[in-house]
Amino acid sequence: MSPTPDPVRLELAAAAARLIAEEGxxxxxxxxxxxxxxxxxxGPAPLPDNAEIERELRRYLALFAADxxxxxxxxxxxxxxxxxxxLAPFNPYLVGAVLNGTATEHSNIELQLFxxxxxxxEMALLNAGIDFDAEAADDAERTxxxxxxxxxxxxREPGLPPSLRQIGICLSVYETxxxxxxxxxxxxxxxxxxxxxxxxxxxxxxxxLRQLIAES
Numbered sequence: 001m002s003p004t005p006d007p008v009r010l011e012l013a014a015a016a017a018r019l020i021a022e023e024g025x026x027x028x029x030x031x032x033x034x035x036x037x038x039x040x041x042x043g044p045a046p047l048p049d050n051a052e053i054e055r056e057l058r059r060y061l062a063l064f065a066a067d068x069x070x071x072x073x074x075x076x077x078x079x080x081x082x083x084x085x086x087l088a089p090f091n092p093y094l095v096g097a098v099l100n101g102t103a104t105e106h107s108n109i110e111l112q113l114f115x116x117x118x119x120x121x122e123m124a125l126l127n128a129g130i131d132f133d134a135e136a137a138d139d140a141e142r143t144x145x146x147x148x149x150x151x152x153x154x155x156r157e158p159g160l161p162p163s164l165r166q167i168g169i170c171l172s173v174y175e176t177x178x179x180x181x182x183x184x185x186x187x188x189x190x191x192x193x194x195x196x197x198x199x200x201x202x203x204x205x206x207x208x209l210r211q212l213i214a215e216s
Contacts (some may be wrong), residue, residue, distance in 0.1 A: 013048035017056035071159030080109045083207050090115040094202045106159025108168035114179040118146040145172040
């Protein structure tokens, strides 16, 4: 028998999910704001983990965005596929919310590139006329990336909100051999929410993403 869910954790997870969906908070921000909103500065412990928040986010999107979320997600995946085609020499993989199906209009498209020269990626973007910002990689990354490159992509796909003009693209650049390391995150709610196996795999290359688009 499954343990009885902690009602406090569930309440916090649901509140955090609303903040992610409605305001574009990341998971850490949403968790902190949910605690302050419900309990003030002296919040309860332990807090819900990201998997609990993601589960509530899926429920929120299914309930409050049943008509708008599927075309939005499909549009974001098509944009991801177009960017990945342009970056094909660098072995791109889609990860994150656009892959696992929890993306909102606030979400960035997260791509991982596997190449031994981050400078070659920068030159490819510059040659394509793409302005980007470079930042140090997150120390929490399981396999340390060389760097993260961030730029904007025109939002011209059907299914996107008319007010959405640009999509953020975030590239994490890794060494070529790092692709052998298993993805840091794999979805756990595939059966409950009817997710495609590719969406729960944690990482998808161009072929897998095209299959996901075609079968979703």
